[in-house]
Amino acid sequence: MRLTILLLLSTLTLISCSEKSKSEKDLNADIKGTWQLVSSTTTENGLSKTVDYKGELKMIKIFNATHFAFMKHSINQKDSTSFDAGGGSFKLINDDYTEQLEYYKDKNWEGKTFNFKLTINQDTLIQKGVEKVEKAGVDRVITEKYIKVKN
Template sequence: MRKNFLFITAITFLFACKGKSDSDNQKLNIQGTWKLVSGTITDKKSGKTTPYEMNFEMIKIINDTHFAFLKHSLNKQDTLGFDAGGGSYELTIDKYEEHLEYYSNKNWEGKKFDFKVSLINDTLVQSGVEKVEKEGIDRVIIEKYIKKK
């Protein structure tokens, strides 16, 4: 009887002291403010890859549950050159899934976008598919961000 009590106590203690799972320990820390420094678009239909023109600046802000991005034209005369959006996200190890809840173009709202992310020092790389049927968009994007201090 005493052996059973000790065994049950030991098992209970082990489960009570269990820390984070391995997947929690491997999750990337992507929280912060990120500045886009480069990107490419590959159209899935044509296969053509085009680098971002970078005639704009963009930041992405990520907290523990949500993301937001702000993008504006570098052309001072372009008064309509502003774009923004955001929503919630989920991160599992290196799988990053955005749920776009707010965006100036309503055809994009409610969409889910799956990306793979990698983090090396202060550089975040995000790659995945953007597919928005109502806009005729089906492309692979790769974006590189630098963490702002």
């Protein structure tokens, strides 16, 4: 009887572990690739500001199985001040997306963890969450909309 119960528990544990791994693998497969930012809305102190990335500003975010990187710049050749880039590792479990920012031009942001809700619907990715960096005086909610770049 004990052996039967032990075998049953072992089997259930193996099944639940393999199902979770498969689910996480499928989600990471959906996010892999290059995404172009279409719009970004920032809400801070009750005020919202939306930036359209279809004009002068361009930004992409690239994901592999474990890491992300982003790059932003102005297509105006005279404006080199708008360049921004960073990256780090991430985890995606269901719609819970967590970034660990490892590289960024402002060292106050490095080493910070950011938690977001993420949805992917066909070629559209929406990322929403809080960016809080006390040393940089940042405490805001961001909503970013990306479109997957086709090869």
